[in-house]
Amino acid sequence: MQRDKEAKYDHLSIEKKWRERWEGRGDYHIDLDNTRKPFYNLMMFPYPSAEGLHVGNVYAFTGSDIYGRFMKIKGYDVFEPIGFDAFGMHSENFALKKGMHPAELVPKNIANFRDNQLKMIGAMFDWPRQVDTTDPRYYKWTQWLFVQLFKYGLAYQDVAAVNWCPSCQTVLASEQVISGECERCKTEVTQKKMLQWFFRITRYAERLHKNLEWIDWSEITKSAQQNWIGRSEGAEIDFELAGMDDKLRVFTTRPDTVFGVTYMVLAPEHPIVDRITSSSQRPEVEKYLRETKAKTEQERIDEAGKKTGVFTGGYAVNPATGTLIPVWVADYVLIGYGTGAIMAVPAHDERDFEFAKTFDLPIVEVISPDGSSHQMAEAYTGEGVMVNSGEFNGINSREAIGVITRWFENHRKGTGKINYRLHDWCLSRQRYWGPPIPVIHCEKCGAQAVPEKDLPVLLPEMKDFRPDGSGKSPLNRNSEFVETTCPVCGGPAKRETDVMDNFLDSAWYFFRYPSTEFNDRPFDSERTGKWLPVDMYIGGNEHAVLHLLYTRFITMALKDMGFIEFEEPFKKFRAHGLIIKDGAKMSKSRGNVVNPDTFIKEYGADCFRTYLMFLGPYTQGGDFQDKGIMGVRRFYDRIFRLASDSPAHGEPEDKRFLALLHKTIRDVTGHIENLEYNTAIAFLMEFLNGLAKQNVIHKSSVEILVRLIAPFAPHLSEELWEMLGHTGSVFNSGWPVWDETKIVADTFQLVAQVNGKIRAAIEAPVGISKEDALALVESNENVTRFIEGKSVLKKIYVPGKLVNIVVQ
């Protein structure tokens, strides 16, 4: 054959052809009501940034799409929707920077994302069902969701210390503060006491924690949620205050150490500080409170370890010993956790120990590792035997936790208690670009939910949408929006002007996808019953305690309110890894950003997809190296040549080749199922290498290869499938099946070891007996060299694998 006449893999025309054909035929817009094997394949929808699609997006979507296409070719009715998470500060801040209006910018970004980029990556998106969170037809239902939660008592307004981002000029949820900084702009967050809207996610803390035991999610994600929820078991104990009627309640995980309580500490913000402070101590206490208040979060973190505090002048009574103990105020106790007050056990808590050393407070050992008493040079936090603990002496401290808790319960001085680190979800934002909170404030009737018939509360068009730092949304400056009437009494009232956290938009979007055509309900119950929970969800782990926690909460709430019958939204969730470039994180400043468009144009989407997946295990990410993509391109070039070279009819007979063929089907199947795409691709390459070496290349073998690469290279496989004479889509051809019996070869490499060291590998028939195997090995020259003149202690035979001769 003449080289220059050879058929050429022209990815540009092939990919265009199949994009158009899929769209024209509506291959991926499935009839949701007429399916036998529904499979909901979900990927985290993107926010349409002006910079365009990031390679990280492509990586995420491709991995998910490969799974979806694999299920499709296996015969499932795969629903693979996509949408745009377009509300929120990211879009708004960008619009501000560009001097544009988000209402004008966002549709442009979406169009660019969709038409120039997302449509090019070869995913089987069901476009007619796309969702845009800024569309009133969508956010009407986001507001509806708020109203339901409000009516159910899960949404409330309260004055609380909240996280304030001075740059974004809004409050944030604690999940959106990453080590003291705003998740969006990295500005240091400050604490402010403000009236805000919250969702009572803490009511679900135990369920959110408990279900982690059984949900099929990536371990890394579950562990992050576990840490975030921060469940800890212990007890709450009441301490009487000398000369006061009040009791001081504390939370502790170590009730077994109560005999060792030698003082107590209040958080500076604790309400009782004012009353307990004696007049002589008052100036000092007030000075300390002023100083702590002035400290930033960062200073407090930096100082962690150094203990500061002052004595209030007040005393409490140790409920176990009856002795008077001083009450201090110190900022190592946090108002936001437990009761904001602690019982201090310096002998058995490192922080209390340090504090006691600093201020010369008594240290009493009550848990001894060996039962004898010690000079305490540091806190002992392990378990041991109770000492100096009255009637409890001699008990193991771990046991004592339960015993003492019960003792307190019997004396009505305390109770077993589980504490969570999780806080309620602060939902309100003092910004413009979000769905308005659907609430009307009436002086007479209080805060009222906007009646459902009046939804959506449209986000008014405002030329000046700049946040003003007043603690209220820019909507507050729009009197036309603000002034309204009370839905209960009809009197004059004001609208709530804060908008909702855009994480609420994304907390329920997967409910909407299967029901996009219903405008009278957020989601149809029949559709939902058929399609949810989501079968497979893939996304980045940066949302482990944001989006992924909120979706679980919202799903549980929807169940409790009777809208749905399941409480976990995703049957399976897998976090994909991160993709880096030449060993380093991608960043604009480093100039090592991979532009997907360039690679898709140059090598084709199929190549790009496959290469991204070939970089490393999908759940762990990979290192992108520009040259590496050529390997994948060569792989597809070779397949293309093979298929266009009119392969022979008939079936291959070579047993070795058949073994390779069936093994490839088996291994590729298994590895795709586990999202180990890199190894699946390696097996495909190995198979091609084997196939190309055959004297006769059979069409049937090429067809199997084409079907196996289909999830990775959808356009190319369709083209090749057609070239091989088929009319329908390769995705309707079924996934190849393997025959286990064909994988077994006639012979194998019998490894011969002496004392565990390999001395030879001998071709031996499968099923060789132990005696024959030993004989074979012992007749090997290189083996005899090592056993000659030595006494044989043992002969080990592992069938089908090796013989090991142990000598001395």
Added chain:
RNA sequence: GCCGGGAUGGCGGAACUGGUAGACGCACAAGACUUAAAAUCUUGGGAGCCCUCGGCUUGUACGGGUUCGAUUCCCGUUCCCGGCACCA
């Protein structure tokens, strides 16, 4: 500090329930084709040593252990990534 994940050639990475470490690919080298180059095809390789077919020694972050045999299991250590963190 606690929790989770990880460390394997020049590089990205393979290795099932402990059984030939380095599959597959990149880069590299040699050869074939070519006037030449590109493309393509073939071959080669962890390191060190004897260097002759071939063989020996050594090698999966480090130090021990269990085992006939350890990248894999156990104990200890270092470093990297992610989560939580003065959370009582």
